[in-house]
Amino acid sequence: MYMALAACRSPALTLLACVGFLLVVGVARADLATLDQPGDTVALRKEVEMLADALRREPGQAKLHLLRGFAYFKLRELDAAIADFDRALSLDPSLDDAYFGRGMAHGRAGDLDAAVLDLGQYIARNPESTLGYTKRGIRNLWKGDAEAAERDFLRALELDPANAEAHDDLGVIYAQRGEYTKATEHFRACIKSDPSYQKAYHNFALVCYLVGHNDQGLSLVDHSLRLRPDARDSMLLKAEFLDRLGRAGEARAIREEAEFVPEGNWSERATLQ
Template structure:
């Protein structure tokens, strides 16, 4: 018996029916229903690589790349010669911003089918993302924040689900004084992941530069609660608290009539 088939012919036929129903919904772009039917097929026949591949494709269309990655990886574990499985695995890695892992998946697809045009193109895309990352890292150290934003925008065209790239872009937007844009990016991430310490830090950074010190401190403290070793949040929190204390001392001196000290 092949690893991609089921134990019982009746079960196999029923699973195929579910798969075909999933295909029909996928063709109609009803990805939620397609997902349900592919799941039924997998439940009936958990050793069939193509069923996992189909569900991975559906999850990708729904923007659920982490789950899709799990299914794509399972499909190639069951059948290492499954080219589309390797392509989907690579595409998920790339969408999530892991360009090096994506390259490995696309390379494997090319080993199996060296003329595969999609694998060739995606391999180029993954290498381009790695190059944008490298340039952005150098430019961030040079404090060329505009260039970093440009590089992250290009990288996000291939890696739309990468929180790391979005956070770096948001931080640089804050450094450039483009606070509403930076806040918007950070808020989008927090809607998906309310515990993201980097996004909380960026929210705090924007508020700090907009002179909303008390609110900024709240976000820095929250970031540190999620990630106690977050160095940037730690420094920013310390600076914000010092500034807050200085302002309070100044206000107190002013109220007491000590204008020189204020």
């Protein structure tokens, strides 16, 4: 997308053509599924500059504010993203995707009530959106409302039984309740739907730790680390398994290595605590 957007800077293209290209490419609904994944910072900065230039010429273009809101969100500039989504909706209240983007941004900014409300608006307009229910469920989970989150994830799975994110998050809820059999069923379903879903392996491994299935848990956490070698929580969990299996020296070495790995990431994907 960014290489193509750069073409809009060509003097040979009119502003109208540039704006038209943005509207066709930028608001593709499929992009919503990857909105929470940070993009290339340099490319996103160029996109923001280009959209700002277009908005100076055409300040009433709601969809340009929407696109810039998405770019700011991926840059983690949440206040700027929310301001653009606000402006987009004030210009065109029919922009469903602006409710989705603003709900995502409010959630990341810690305003979970506003996030749930905005995603509820998106769902009301898109009642068959498994993604909408999944993202609202995550924010309900962050609020500590496990029952509302469970309802959202179950609805997401009714709409798409292969929704890996909903399976993983539902597994987290059941594991936190001590319903380990149900939790592992959902972690297995997540991995079947998306074998690259790193946190499902970690979460499944943690349930194995809780129930004493150490060999299976070690295998699962190793898989988690193959997918993401810098996953600090998985490194520390592996050390726990190694201690249990009498491999204290290996456990100590992993803990020492983990001390130099930054904590956390910007993923939506929930980790069982």
